[in-house]
Amino acid sequence: MFPEYTQYGALDNVQFDFDLNDGDFGLIDFYNSQNLLPELHEHLTEQNNVHFDADSGIAMGAEAYHRSSLSAWKPSHGDYAGNDHENLSIPQTIDSPEASVTSDRQILCERLSPSGRDRIFGMVLETSQKAHLSRIMRSFPSTDLLDGLIQQYFNIQKHGVDSWVHGPTFQPNEQEPAILGALAAAAAVRSTVPTIRKLGYSLAEIFESDNSITRDLRISQAYSLTIDVGIWSGNRRRTEIAESFTQPLVTMLRRALRFRRSVYTMIVPLVEDTGEALERMWREWVEQESFKR
Structure with missing residues (x-):
């Protein structure tokens, strides 16, 4: 118990009273009467003896804030998503087996x-600026590059604490292009290659326009991935836009009743369930759990 205290012998000869009586401050009295944290006391004393330039600290903090993506963004005439569409084309020197930019x-x-x-390419063409179409058509990322990015996202997700796209049931060739593009974008923005990072941000700004599928799990996941890419982009415009699009996702889930306990059913396989029945129940369970996450 309490490893930060036990190393100082704080629990030696301490009598715990778990009766939860009001006004029982015996433990506090014990700590006050003991010199339990000598190192901490000496450290605080040294800090008090060091002069701190408050104005300098405030100035440094203000400068760091202004340089960050959290500070105010002042839109200009040239700030719009179409600006990045030219980055949807990849030079042959990068998009080749020899380049090995993805695993x-x-x-x-x-x-x-x-x-x-x-299908990803078709979605891009529907929303891209005409000025960039010829360039995109000539050098849109290859199948191998997009597949490498999608596979890489699931490899990255394995090491995260908030993974919420279930890999074992994800079959790329049966999915909507929106989720495929969002996954590729989420992996691309983590690349150490600037061209691939730009591709990721460009893919993240290709939004799905069919509102009839807002109840679909994959579209909700694609939306979440797009917001995640924007919020952590380090770019003021993308950060502000991503923040402003967070509420619609919450609304979509709320309207789909995904915050109600009654919507989620108990899925319990029986001993006699086999084959297709087990597969169907497993996938239903995965979808429910994915919506929760």
Whole structure:
């Protein structure tokens, strides 16, 4: 118990009273009567003897704030999402097997197919600026590069504390292009290659326009990934826009009754359940848990 105190012998000869009586401050009296934290006391004494330039500290903090993506963003005429669409094209020197900008490790049960890449490409063409179309069509990321980014996202997610896209049931070639693009973007923005990072931010700004699928799990996940990319982008414009789009996601989930306990059913397999029945129940359970996360 209490490792930060036990190393100083704080629990030696302490009589705990768990009767929870009001006004029982015996433990506090014990701590006050003991010199339990000599090192901390000496450290605080030394700090009090050191002169601190408050004005200098405030100035440094203000400067750090102004340089961060959390400070005020002053929009200009040239600030819009279409500005980044030119970054949806990748030079051959990067998008080639020799470049190895992404891991070739397969995390998912399957690889992204050329048709899956074409669906992402089609979504991009629907929303891209005409001025950039010819360039995008000539050098849009290959199937291998997009697949490598998607696989890499799930590899990154394994080491996170807030993973919420279930990998074992994710089949890239059966998914909507919005979630595929969002996953590729989420991995790309973590790349050490500037061109790949720019690609990630560009993909993140290709939004799904069909509002009839707002109840779909994958679209909600794609929306969440897009917001996550923007908030942590370090760019004032992207950060502010991502913050402003957070509430619609909450509204979508609320309208879908995803905050109600009654919507989630108990899924318990029986001994006699086999084959397709077990597979169906497992996938239903995964979808429910994914919405919770």
